[in-house]
Amino acid sequence: MTYGSLGWARATKGHLTGFERVHQMWLVAVAQLRLRRRTAPGFRPRDLDLALSETALPNTPLVLACHALVESLGPPALVGHVVRTYVWGALLGLRDGLSWDRETFAAAALLHDVALAKRRHAFTCFAHDGAEQAMAFLETQGVEPARRERIADAVCLHVRVDVPASLGVEAHLVHAGAGVDVVGRRLDELSPDLRRAVLQRHPRLDLVEVLARSFADENHPHPTARISRWVQAGFRSFIRDNPLERP
Numbered sequence: 001m002t003y004g005s006l007g008w009a010r011a012t013k014g015h016l017t018g019f020e021r022v023h024q025m026w027l028v029a030v031a032q033l034r035l036r037r038r039t040a041p042g043f044r045p046r047d048l049d050l051a052l053s054e055t056a057l058p059n060t061p062l063v064l065a066c067h068a069l070v071e072s073l074g075p076p077a078l079v080g081h082v083v084r085t086y087v088w089g090a091l092l093g094l095r096d097g098l099s100w101d102r103e104t105f106a107a108a109a110l111l112h113d114v115a116l117a118k119r120r121h122a123f124t125c126f127a128h129d130g131a132e133q134a135m136a137f138l139e140t141q142g143v144e145p146a147r148r149e150r151i152a153d154a155v156c157l158h159v160r161v162d163v164p165a166s167l168g169v170e171a172h173l174v175h176a177g178a179g180v181d182v183v184g185r186r187l188d189e190l191s192p193d194l195r196r197a198v199l200q201r202h203p204r205l206d207l208v209e210v211l212a213r214s215f216a217d218e219n220h221p222h223p224t225a226r227i228s229r230w231v232q233a234g235f236r237s238f239i240r241d242n243p244l245e246r247p
Contacts, residue, residue: 002167004160004226006131006152014125014225052197055090057083057110058102065141066110073117077205081181084202085109089177091190098169104147105170108154111137112174116214125225126218131156159226182211183235184242199244208245212236
């Protein structure tokens with residue numbers, strides 16, 4: 001059973017075992033070191049327009065429905081975050097030479113934080129809650145079961161410290177895009193001009209406060225959940241230190 005997947009969440013009710021807790025804390029420490037690394041930008045200024053044109057959300061009924069759902073739930077900062085998750089993930093996917101299904105990735109990116117906007121505390125893990133909400137919503141949109149599970153897995157997996165492409169390229173890109181937007185992970189692989197252009201199109205608003213408050217609210221009732229372990233490791237300070245907050 002893959003740690004962090006929807007199947008794992010259903011089997012464990014979102015609670016980390018002792019081994020999983022220790023392993024995650026080790027991975028968090030490694031991630032902290034990686035956030036301090038600096039690498040060369042992956043895009044040159046003349047590539048800017050082409051790169052941005054490749055990151056527009058697909059104009060399909062499913063993607064439009066997912067976008068309408070998250071807009072109806074709000075808040076605006078969270079809506080901007082899930083859209084940027086798609087943009088950053090697509091940019092890193094292009095940089096890495098990956099291939100993926102654009103509609104599946106867009107739906108997963110848009111829905112990955114749905115439980116932060118509409119939380120059901122019967123679920124210990126907010127990502128598990130979001131995955132179940134995504135499954136139910138996608139069923140109303142006529143999405144076939146295998147694809148529903150693929151999208152829901154991406155939602156549930158995104159709280160892992162790492163999501164390799166072997167677990168699904170779309171899930172990998174949701175994790176990568178969210179990592180850029182939340183803590184600045186891999187941000188220095190994207191050129192400053194590209195970052196500025198994305199933020200001009202999709203402003204961050206009060207995202208830091210929205211996320212810090214949401215994650216604090218998760219920690220109190222569900223101290224054994226994955227995001228709570230992140231919070232206990234100082235995750236909110238990582239959010240506040242994101243270089244995207246210093247344009």
